[in-house]
Amino acid sequence: MFEIRTDLAVEEKESFPGRGGEVKGVSLREWRKACSKIKLTEVAILDEQGARAMGKPVGTYVTMEAKALAKGDEDYHREVAEELSVQLKTMLKELKKKHKVPDRKDIHVLVVGLGNPSVTPDSLGPKVLGNLRVNRNMDEGQEDAVLSGIVPGVMAQTGMETAEILKGIIHETEPDMVIAIDALAARSIRRLGTTIQLTNTGIHPGSGVGNHRHSLTEESLGLPVLAIGVPTVVGAAAIVHDTIAALGKTLASHMETQEMGDFLDQLDPDEQYQLICELLEPEFGALYVTPPDIDQTVKRLSYTISEGIHMAFFSHFSAS
Amino acid sequence: MFEIRTDLAVEEKESFPGRGGEVKGVSLREWRKACSKIKLTEVAILDEQGARAMGKPVGTYVTMEAKALAKGDEDYHREVAEELSVQLKTMLKELKKKHKVPDRKDIHVLVVGLGNPSVTPDSLGPKVLGNLRVNRNMDEGQEDAVLSGIVPGVMAQTGMETAEILKGIIHETEPDMVIAIDALAARSIRRLGTTIQLTNTGIHPGSGVGNHRHSLTEESLGLPVLAIGVPTVVGAAAIVHDTIAALGKTLASHMETQEMGDFLDQLDPDEQYQLICELLEPEFGALYVTPPDIDQTVKRLSYTISEGIHMAFFSHFSAS
Amino acid sequence: MFEIRTDLAVEEKESFPGRGGEVKGVSLREWRKACSKIKLTEVAILDEQGARAMGKPVGTYVTMEAKALAKGDEDYHREVAEELSVQLKTMLKELKKKHKVPDRKDIHVLVVGLGNPSVTPDSLGPKVLGNLRVNRNMDEGQEDAVLSGIVPGVMAQTGMETAEILKGIIHETEPDMVIAIDALAARSIRRLGTTIQLTNTGIHPGSGVGNHRHSLTEESLGLPVLAIGVPTVVGAAAIVHDTIAALGKTLASHMETQEMGDFLDQLDPDEQYQLICELLEPEFGALYVTPPDIDQTVKRLSYTISEGIHMAFFSHFSAS
Amino acid sequence: MFEIRTDLAVEEKESFPGRGGEVKGVSLREWRKACSKIKLTEVAILDEQGARAMGKPVGTYVTMEAKALAKGDEDYHREVAEELSVQLKTMLKELKKKHKVPDRKDIHVLVVGLGNPSVTPDSLGPKVLGNLRVNRNMDEGQEDAVLSGIVPGVMAQTGMETAEILKGIIHETEPDMVIAIDALAARSIRRLGTTIQLTNTGIHPGSGVGNHRHSLTEESLGLPVLAIGVPTVVGAAAIVHDTIAALGKTLASHMETQEMGDFLDQLDPDEQYQLICELLEPEFGALYVTPPDIDQTVKRLSYTISEGIHMAFFSHFSAS
Secondary structure (H helix, E strand, C coil): CCCCCCCCHHHHHHCCCCCCCCECCEEEEEEECCCCCCEEEEEEECCHHHHHHHCCCCEEEEEEECHHHHCCCHHHHHHHHHHHHHHHHHHHHHHHHCCCCCCCCCCEEEEEECCCCCCHHHCHHHHHHHHCCCCCCCCCCCCCCEEEEECCCCHHHHCCCHHHHHHHHHHHHCCCEEEEEEEEEECCHHHCCCEEEEECCCECCCCCCCCCCCCECHHHHCCCEEEEEEEEEEEHHHHHHHHHHHHHHHHHHHCCCCHHHHHHHHCCHHHHHHHHHHHHHHHHCCCEEECCCHHHHHHHHHHHHHHHHHHHHCHHHHCC | CCCCCCCCHHHHHHCCCCCCCCECCEEEEEEECCCCCCEEEEEEECCHHHHHHHCCCCEEEEEEECHHHHCCCHHHHHHHHHHHHHHHHHHHHHHHHCCCCCCCCCCEEEEEECCCCCCHHHCHHHHHHHHCCCCCCCCCCCCCCEEEEECCCCHHHHCCCHHHHHHHHHHHHCCCEEEEEEEEEECCHHHCCCEEEEECCCECCCCCCCCCCCCECHHHHCCCEEEEEEEEEEEHHHHHHHHHHHHHHHHHHHCCCCHHHHHHHHCCHHHHHHHHHHHHHHHHCCCEEECCCHHHHHHHHHHHHHHHHHHHHCHHHHCC | CCCCCCCCHHHHHHCCCCCCCCECCEEEEEEECCCCCCEEEEEEECCHHHHHHHCCCCEEEEEEECHHHHCCCHHHHHHHHHHHHHHHHHHHHHHHHCCCCCCCCCCEEEEEECCCCCCHHHCHHHHHHHHCCCCCCCCCCCCCCEEEEECCCCHHHHCCCHHHHHHHHHHHHCCCEEEEEEEEEECCHHHCCCEEEEECCCECCCCCCCCCCCCECHHHHCCCEEEEEEEEEEEHHHHHHHHHHHHHHHHHHHCCCCHHHHHHHHCCHHHHHHHHHHHHHHHHCCCEEECCCHHHHHHHHHHHHHHHHHHHHCHHHHCC | CCCCCCCCHHHHHHCCCCCCCCECCEEEEEEECCCCCCEEEEEEECCHHHHHHHCCCCEEEEEEECHHHHCCCHHHHHHHHHHHHHHHHHHHHHHHHCCCCCCCCCCEEEEEECCCCCCHHHCHHHHHHHHCCCCCCCCCCCCCCEEEEECCCCHHHHCCCHHHHHHHHHHHHCCCEEEEEEEEEECCHHHCCCEEEEECCCECCCCCCCCCCCCECHHHHCCCEEEEEEEEEEEHHHHHHHHHHHHHHHHHHHCCCCHHHHHHHHCCHHHHHHHHHHHHHHHHCCCEEECCCHHHHHHHHHHHHHHHHHHHHCHHHHCC
16 A cells, blocks of 8 residues: 655666666656746656566656746746647657557547645646646537547545546447546655656556555556656655655764675665655655645646647647 | 526425425325424335426435534534434335345445536535545455445536546446435525435436436436435525515505406416526526535535444444 | 625616616716627716715726626727727826835735635636736745735635624735725626626625625725626526516507506605515525626636736736 | 744654753743543743744643544544643633733634634644634523634735734734634654644744744734644655664664764754754755645544534533
């Protein structure tokens, strides 16, 4: 139930020894648009070897990062929304090329707002759906995409797996693809509210702030699943881990003996995590750490993401 | 789209000329429990003739009424919750006798909270689900019923018919029956927040505060559907109708001529409604009338209803 | 307690016989900006004679109207926000000229979000405050205005008059002026969500959707009070009145006798209202009529108004 | 800004070496009612020496604890509400004996719901106020207490200190005393949602989940202030501290050398905290740790607390 983790591929990549070092089966690309404060990173997990190393499935993970996202600058959010729409369209094009979704403008996209609307850091998905303009119920003879949307709720409130609910709805309404929105857990506090991750691999067990036991993937749902996420919490275990690391350094520099530091250095990351789990598990369960202004962050970014989706799928939104 | 209506069978029955008069194919029973302020009414629509006369499908409609429900007396709400559980169990027993649901204690009930959580008088269903204790996700080897629950949202937010969403979920999770909770439209203001209706006929087009175009019935969902509703609004047309009637009486008593009153008397109810529709439709659409303290009413009654369901299905709740 | 009314000066003006006709002590000005769909109307009540005729205090009432406001076009809302900021700045300039507020850039403005956050059509004020960027708590050495904000709640929840709460806060924090935001009651349904009224007369008894018994004016608070309002409801009595008027016309054209129509024509507006009150009062109380999609309207316009305030007071917002 | 702390006097007391050991100027009393699962603890800080040792002001801190509080057992919550009302009445009697509040039944109590309604673990105060029955606005010739209530909001939303807002309201409405409700920070995770603290010392800087810089005490507000709190978060620093302690033990038992453990033992608590602060401050700010089901806890306990207040002040509630 409890798990130390990051939902961000870019953080997983950074955690490898000799940061920036090569991992077999994983490619990394970083770039910035001209005149933009947004840093883009694409982590591509190319094969099973990369997947094992990263603990994440094969696929593409694009990260948009900017410290200013944590602030409420409106023009800035528009820029991020546009970048999100560009990345969404790129992934969509690829899905069409691979004949995973039909090459029509009016494809039907089911947008899923995961999470618990009454727990602030877990409410990103429901809030995005609150801003979303669905049009499947309108008779528009349109050339745009057809959007439908659902907030499936969390298992403690429904008694059902999210995957069950979605499979049923997909069975009835036959969308061409799914976009799932979820609040994520990061390993580093500086990521909170400053990063958007877009991936074509769907949602995996242990992803997200809440506890979504079953995966929401092409394999489980029978449809391509893009996932958009923003880290809003850090697991308590990650905090403890980072602090132990920092403590190790402090001890090494402040004390004559380096044994404590040495001890920590001797542990490989898996062993360190094991130790943390032993310490935390019985008492802490799935506790998470979140800043007190997370409500503002979630409100703002839910708007940015819904705008990004509108720009990607509705022609009259993209001309800005 | 716009429709003058009451969702309460008891009001429909009252509207017949010579109130309390007999309607072919409809039976009426009224009673009070000893020492209780709750008035119970059962309207049974027995055949197609009754259904046509009442404009509602064949089935049983039980109404629990009490002025005190509009107040916040807690002991009182407990009494109403208990009465609701008694009526629920009676309907359940009948469903079992007719072999529509299996005669086991641990039947699986899907509870559906209809309506829009962000529109106060339409938020009854979602609020009941917020209080509901689902247990399908727990492994209890229990003798109690298995409850799951869903808030499907409204079409303007999902782009999907509620019936589509529910059919899908039923297909996947295979409940034995459905209980649907909805805010209702009454014809009389004094019903707002003072009445709970329980019926075994499900939800029909035009029922509820919002606009649920497709019906949620045994026919459409393939499962027995009990529906629990509380009137929280009166359609604008009903207000106008009542006022015209009152105006007719005022004119008749205040003026020398009685032609206006006579004119209104000559119109049968259908014609009166037709006239009102002509007047209202272009301008008013689906407007409704609601009191300013409806938030308190919805909050309290959502708790009463969730408790009634708990008492009906969970053994450790019923011993009070 | 119950009252038939409009909070819009422009509607009050329209209600005079020979619409558009002159009223002594009241001036009317209508205009459109070039290339804009926004219609502006300024009703100036010049003296006590005008005030008596209009049933509203001496002062200026500016209305921004546009059907498109009911839709979610974002660029359009920006245009309205800008126009609101222009009108706010005009009123502010006048207050400075009259030495009612100091002629400094960094004046301290207390923004008040009136209404009940848990009743959808009454939640405009609290929602605007949810979007507002206050800065009184920041130490910025700024040249901008200093904003503080409060959601005082409603008397049923606080047991206090809103005026008491505000007087206390003003006593402690000494702002230079107040801007009060409130949901309004209109007389005509087509105004709902399509009109913003800005006035320099504050809030008066009977204004707003809820029941604010005491006035919030320069007289009661000791400070200039600008008020921004959007009609979100129509009183049930206004609906009835409009329908009776329409019924009169229908009867006049459909019946041989015109007595009913004549009867209604003979009544002057006050008498008509008196009749409606007699009919409605005992049963209906302060009921109001509102459309089912009012949640979307309130959400959108709360954003438009907060942006208008930001543009009026923060220099880095106005350069768009 | 950042602070490692517990708002619970009982935890502060437990932290002293030789747990349960005597602290000069502090008395401790623990008891259980017959047939009750509630454990009561009274920590009385008797003088300045005790205040310095405890880091909390002179006064009485009563804690009601029960693991079952974290569950949703309704009868159980009623028992806790009754115990809270007993303790409230005891503190009230003492205030009357000391002539700090008038010895009348109809004293006027201002109930203050501190915290941010849109951040789940900080929303306890606003939620209690949502359940509270104020009656100051009613003309009842009553013998009961007069309750008024306010949700002042948080400084990031108002730009004002909570103390400023309250001082103003007290100036205008002249209550006899204040009861402040706030979400608290505990040091131990097992306290979350299982403990209610009642104190006659008011709210102090650094108390509560959010950041209330100024104190709300008899000194600052000019009135006796009772405070009711429930721990809903643990500061990130406390987690780190507990883990370091546990790590120390693990190292001591698993490693040959005990230097690491020794190192930690050598540090007195203040030094340990200093170290944690150094580690956490730059990066973590005021981060807190909270469980994912905190929404349910806050919902349930807000109801328990409002009922406790009703039972303490309204005669028709106490006869249960």
